[in-house]
Amino acid sequence: MITRMNHVSIFVLDQDSAYDFYVNKLGFKVHTDASMGPDMRWLTVCPPEQPDLEISLMSIQEGMMFKGDAAAQMRTMVSEGTFGFGVFECNDLMATYEELKAKGVEFKKPPTKEFYGYEALFKDDSGNWFSLGQKKDKK
DSSP, rough: OOOOEEEEEEEEEEHHHHHHHIIIEEEEIEEEEEEEEETEEEEEEEEOTTTTTTEEEEEEEBBBOOOOTHHHHHHHHHHHSSEEEEEEEOHHHHHHHHHHHHOOOEEEEEEEEEEEEEEEEHHHHHHHEEEEEEEEEOO
């Protein structure tokens, strides 16, 4: 029986730039940053309050995962914002929105009230986009 997920990948165009974005702008913590041979790096980060979920910032390059033109096609899809997507939560959307915006995070949609709570949409430095939400208070 599967009991949990502990790793998930986000494909990035440049791991050094992604490191800066996820650590210095989003405030994630580095879990692992290790060389895996020539031009290969295992880089994982995690939200500070969720250290058991490692997000692998996976470089898109031709090799074991991407054969032939697949790496170039994947880089195009990611950079155009047509591939990556995720959902993050926070406790105070307005405060987090203002903090991230001040750090240069590009928002595609400002905080908006939705039926499930509040949501804003932002992009990372590679083109992946994310929902940032605050759930409704349960009263």
